[in-house]
Amino acid sequence: MSDVHDMSYYKKCMMGGILSCGITHTIVCPLDIVKCRMQANPGMYTGVKDGFTKINATEGLKGFTLGWLPTLVGYSCQGFGKFGFYEIFKDVYRTAAGDNEPKYRTLGFALSSACAEFIADCLLCPWEAIKVRMQTSAPGEFTKSGVEGFKIINAKEGTAGFYKGIKPLWARQIPYTIVKFVAFEKIVAYFYANVFTKPKSEYSKGTQLMVTFMSGYIAGVFCAFVSHPADTCVSIMNKTGESAGEIYARVGFNGLWKGLGTRIFMVGTLTCMQWVIYDSFKVACGLATTGGK
Numbered sequence: 001m002s003d004v005h006d007m008s009y010y011k012k013c014m015m016g017g018i019l020s021c022g023i024t025h026t027i028v029c030p031l032d033i034v035k036c037r038m039q040a041n042p043g044m045y046t047g048v049k050d051g052f053t054k055i056n057a058t059e060g061l062k063g064f065t066l067g068w069l070p071t072l073v074g075y076s077c078q079g080f081g082k083f084g085f086y087e088i089f090k091d092v093y094r095t096a097a098g099d100n101e102p103k104y105r106t107l108g109f110a111l112s113s114a115c116a117e118f119i120a121d122c123l124l125c126p127w128e129a130i131k132v133r134m135q136t137s138a139p140g141e142f143t144k145s146g147v148e149g150f151k152i153i154n155a156k157e158g159t160a161g162f163y164k165g166i167k168p169l170w171a172r173q174i175p176y177t178i179v180k181f182v183a184f185e186k187i188v189a190y191f192y193a194n195v196f197t198k199p200k201s202e203y204s205k206g207t208q209l210m211v212t213f214m215s216g217y218i219a220g221v222f223c224a225f226v227s228h229p230a231d232t233c234v235s236i237m238n239k240t241g242e243s244a245g246e247i248y249a250r251v252g253f254n255g256l257w258k259g260l261g262t263r264i265f266m267v268g269t270l271t272c273m274q275w276v277i278y279d280s281f282k283v284a285c286g287l288a289t290t291g292g293k
Contacts, residue, residue: 168233
């Protein structure tokens with residue numbers, strides 16, 4: 001497997017990121033609809049099962065696809081930035097650290113993932129605004145078309161309408177991504193140091209991807225806890241237009257944790273799937289899986 005980190009390598013990582021985030025977020029769109037509505041409209045559903053039952057009864061199967069287009073486009077763009085720039089920044093910080101790299105490796109993971117996510121969120125934010133508005137608006141309040149949603153927001157609010165949620169999006173995604181990448185890298189390293197103790201290259205691709213699967217799911221559970229309050233804030237903000245301070249004053253600390261159980265299941269599964277798709281694509285391209293030696 002190739003270990004040369006040139007532009008060809010980074011392009012493959014970017015493509016892997018596009019597939020990783022775009023596919024997974026679109027697949028869990030039905031669960032995301034329930035989660036967003038529970039956050040933005042407390043009391044609308046008593047739980048995930050109730051949400052699915054009511055959506056099926058009132059909107060049919062089509063109701064579970066609401067917002068799929070901005071989800072696919074937005075999170076594909078995010079994956080491009082998240083994974084691609086993470087690999088770039090990781091190499092930049094590794095080179096800058098020089099001989100001290102082992103000592104500051106965890107810090108390098110954190111800085112690399114934070115910088116990458118900052119860029120990725122700028123690409124995601126406009127599409128997240130459309131998606132959440134579509135999924136949380138009452139019937140008749142907003143279009144159910146992603147293309148029309150883009151036109152409406154652009155005509156009424158301009159660029160500001162797409163980026164009013166950028167700060168809470170950073171607050172949600174940057175801590176999430178730091179945990180996602182640092183936890184994943186550390187867990188993978190633990191597996192190869194304590195469980196799979198032969199050199200990583202001696203294990204089959206299937207075994208390496210199994211390590212990716214396990215590490216990804218464990219990291220995802222941590223991610224859900226870290227990012228959930230800001231995720232709730234983003235959902236409410238894009239629906240009501242309130243500021244973060246106004247939202248907190250109205251819903252309180254406990255209100256920011258609505259839908260946490262759903263998010264743990266969704267994010268744990270999502271994070272695991274993303275790492276598996278990303279590393280599978282890398283393996284298919286002749287690259288090594290992420291992390292370890």
